[in-house]
Amino acid sequence: MIPTVFGILFAGFLVIYLTPGDPALMMAGQDAPPEVVENIRQQWGLNEPFTVQFGKYMGNLMRGNLGRSMTSGWEVAEELRRTLPRTLELVLVATLWSVLIGVPLGTISAVKRGTVVDRVSTLIAVIGVSLPVFFIGLMLMWLFAFELKVFPMGSYGGPLWTLKGWRHIALPSLTLGMFSTASLARVTRSTMLDVLGQDYIRTARAKGLAKNKVVYRHALKNALIPVVTLIGINMARLIGGSVVTETIFSWPGVGRMMIMGLTSQDIPVIQGCLLAKGLMVAVLNLVVDVTYTFVDPRIKLSQGGI
Amino acid sequence: MMMKRLFLCLLVILLAGGFAFAGGAQEPTGGEAGEPDFVKDGVLITATHHEAKRIDPQKDTGIETILCAKLIFDSLLIMDFDMKIVPLLAESLPTISPDGLTYTFKLRKDVKFHSGKPLTSEDVKFTFERWLNPTTASPSAARVAVIDKVEAPDPHTVVLRLKQVSNTLLAELATGFASILNKEDVLAQGENFGVRTADGTGPFKITNWVRNDHMLLTRFDDYKWGPEYYENRGPAHIREIKHTFISEYNVRAMKLEAGEIDMILRQIPATDVARLQGSGLQVVTVPILTTRLLAFKVTIPGLDDVNVRKAIAHAINKKEIVDNLYGGMGAVADWPLNPNAPGSKLDPRFVYEYNVEKAKKILDDAGWKVVDGVRQKGGVKLQNFVFISRSQYRDELALIQSQLAKINILIDIKPLESLGFWPALEAGEHSMFHLNLPYSNADILYSYLHSSSRPRPNAHDFADPKVDELLLKYRTAPNPADAAAATAEVQRIMMEKVLWVPLYYPLGTHAINPKVVHNFRPHPEYDTGTDKFLDLWTTRK
Numbered sequence: 001m002i003p004t005v006f007g008i009l010f011a012g013f014l015v016i017y018l019t020p021g022d023p024a025l026m027m028a029g030q031d032a033p034p035e036v037v038e039n040i041r042q043q044w045g046l047n048e049p050f051t052v053q054f055g056k057y058m059g060n061l062m063r064g065n066l067g068r069s070m071t072s073g074w075e076v077a078e079e080l081r082r083t084l085p086r087t088l089e090l091v092l093v094a095t096l097w098s099v100l101i102g103v104p105l106g107t108i109s110a111v112k113r114g115t116v117v118d119r120v121s122t123l124i125a126v127i128g129v130s131l132p133v134f135f136i137g138l139m140l141m142w143l144f145a146f147e148l149k150v151f152p153m154g155s156y157g158g159p160l161w162t163l164k165g166w167r168h169i170a171l172p173s174l175t176l177g178m179f180s181t182a183s184l185a186r187v188t189r190s191t192m193l194d195v196l197g198q199d200y201i202r203t204a205r206a207k208g209l210a211k212n213k214v215v216y217r218h219a220l221k222n223a224l225i226p227v228v229t230l231i232g233i234n235m236a237r238l239i240g241g242s243v244v245t246e247t248i249f250s251w252p253g254v255g256r257m258m259i260m261g262l263t264s265q266d267i268p269v270i271q272g273c274l275l276a277k278g279l280m281v282a283v284l285n286l287v288v289d290v291t292y293t294f295v296d297p298r299i300k301l302s303q304g305g306i
Numbered sequence: 307m308m309m310k311r312l313f314l315c316l317l318v319i320l321l322a323g324g325f326a327f328a329g330g331a332q333e334p335t336g337g338e339a340g341e342p343d344f345v346k347d348g349v350l351i352t353a354t355h356h357e358a359k360r361i362d363p364q365k366d367t368g369i370e371t372i373l374c375a376k377l378i379f380d381s382l383l384i385m386d387f388d389m390k391i392v393p394l395l396a397e398s399l400p401t402i403s404p405d406g407l408t409y410t411f412k413l414r415k416d417v418k419f420h421s422g423k424p425l426t427s428e429d430v431k432f433t434f435e436r437w438l439n440p441t442t443a444s445p446s447a448a449r450v451a452v453i454d455k456v457e458a459p460d461p462h463t464v465v466l467r468l469k470q471v472s473n474t475l476l477a478e479l480a481t482g483f484a485s486i487l488n489k490e491d492v493l494a495q496g497e498n499f500g501v502r503t504a505d506g507t508g509p510f511k512i513t514n515w516v517r518n519d520h521m522l523l524t525r526f527d528d529y530k531w532g533p534e535y536y537e538n539r540g541p542a543h544i545r546e547i548k549h550t551f552i553s554e555y556n557v558r559a560m561k562l563e564a565g566e567i568d569m570i571l572r573q574i575p576a577t578d579v580a581r582l583q584g585s586g587l588q589v590v591t592v593p594i595l596t597t598r599l600l601a602f603k604v605t606i607p608g609l610d611d612v613n614v615r616k617a618i619a620h621a622i623n624k625k626e627i628v629d630n631l632y633g634g635m636g637a638v639a640d641w642p643l644n645p646n647a648p649g650s651k652l653d654p655r656f657v658y659e660y661n662v663e664k665a666k667k668i669l670d671d672a673g674w675k676v677v678d679g680v681r682q683k684g685g686v687k688l689q690n691f692v693f694i695s696r697s698q699y700r701d702e703l704a705l706i707q708s709q710l711a712k713i714n715i716l717i718d719i720k721p722l723e724s725l726g727f728w729p730a731l732e733a734g735e736h737s738m739f740h741l742n743l744p745y746s747n748a749d750i751l752y753s754y755l756h757s758s759s760r761p762r763p764n765a766h767d768f769a770d771p772k773v774d775e776l777l778l779k780y781r782t783a784p785n786p787a788d789a790a791a792a793t794a795e796v797q798r799i800m801m802e803k804v805l806w807v808p809l810y811y812p813l814g815t816h817a818i819n820p821k822v823v824h825n826f827r828p829h830p831e832y833d834t835g836t837d838k839f840l841d842l843w844t845t846r847k
Contacts (some may be wrong), residue, residue, distance in 0.1 A: 079517060145564070146563070202840070
């Protein structure tokens, strides 16, 4: 994990360094005299070589200091402590919807292959992967929040053990999870069809086992390995892709913080967000790896293995 | 089957939960017909594009910061709705010594900060010294750089000693940048000043700031020194302002129509005005002191000929830009500075009206003949001029490109993201560029035209010792009439040389729910479009 995180930070720093634009000028404003801009560059060490700037940043990081926002002055670590749980909540709830909706949808679709249910499920899946998140978010907001007034239009409503918290997270999490839901539904359908065609399933049915028992106790469990893999991949995608959803729904997460940092070339903020997102992905991948052992007891977490 | 049931149950729970607890924010009480009765202690919920970076007007010049600064702080002087300078924290306008080098202010004795600490001259002295201190690295320090020393001979007297005479200092002291800070609060908070909170003397105080979400301002109940141009000089009628930050305009509009917010501050797209008004909302406009203009780099071959620049000025149909791109929300600009701006002096001899035939004749008479569809003379072709602007003005660039093609001048448009705009100008990649120029008075010309400001913000590559002298004279001439004559001459020279083609004066716009928000009057200063909200009241409880 450490080399991965180091690589993310290095790449991020390099990209910012090479991007055209002047953070000092952004801070000073277009009318500022050149000497003021130069003063700001000196204060923030922006004139120093890349290796010196990156070295100083990593040195501070080792001491637990993520720095302050160059434009706003707040401590990056403090803001991440507030925003990271919000993004994590959003991603986890979005993943929950995608599993609770996508897996059953895919299973039903496989069992009822060729029927109207299968075709509707396919349609939902195509819509989910084709429509941009931005469009889905605004449409859901317009329909359920503006017209029907069923849900609020956005912003954080409180912790998830409160009803208000759930009402506020409903639309953003559904928006964020739409693509995952669709892809999970398709993969579940595909793997279920594969498993349902196996000899042991045919044998179980021939022996007189009830269809439901065969599908949910035997087939689905065996079809879940690739599904769990996809859940892990999707979660990583959701962490990176939460920016648009957080922007539309004014969700106070790391994504919005990152946008603010990028538009003003606020280096400590950008690096802090990259670090947070990188750590989230690494931790969630670990959780997914552990999940494999429950789904398939033959898989053990051992040295060199998964 | 089990999966199917689980799926259907989930869907029902989701919808039922939402329906059962639908309702959202409490609806404001609004009058159905006729003018509603005055309501005291209402709440105002606003939405804006993004939050202030920090509530420290000396370190951040952003419009959102100044908008908040006007509510949280006060300055010694202030501009009224007609841009006339009046006292605020000072009892009256300052006494100025005959040589123009000493300004003496008498402070009001009834002012206190939100913390309860009385305002004294020490706070004013500290404010200016911090502003001018190089370690503060204030982007706006040049506004008051003429101040040499600040003295506080007694708790309610402030004396400013100037390095030289200044005709612009009073105007600068009346802006949000000149907000007076609490010395104790700034020293106590150190690096954190303005990051979460700041102690001011303004009509509202910060009680909570959730970054990237909202800022809660509550009424300062002891406030009673509001500007004389308000009917209510304090405390404010509304007890609270919830200032929310919503990046996406469509979401701000939906929330306003749904009644979740009461006001959208600034930047209402012209294309949405009719729809908002059709929904029963009100779009309030104010002519802010900002000019959008096209500027030339006068050393580019072809553009170094004043006849070419004159022809371009005549060929641009500004009315088409304002009407087609901005729905008529704005006024065609014939002069670089809005006629309402202090120091603006229009000379009708150098107003270039839209006239394509005249443009063609000027070029023909100057020897620029059309060959293969492009104007040429002496081996120089009037083509491939790189016109740089911010990407949000892409449509404007395209329209100007098509207008200039009619007189056979071909330009390449290059819309850039904000981050890349000024670095591109500094790098000299341009032939022409777009400027969006906010200002309080004619002194803005110094920043953009003085030879020492090259390559930025003087990206014209323009240097004229006579203009330099006149720009300085506007700042320092002891006689106001001489100062006015100096800036008038600068403006005349600019327009005679056609350094700029003024395009239009945009309007400041806000959208309000008129059933909830009453007595809101926008303010033209510095593009914020707002002021102290003292007369405003709302029916939201």
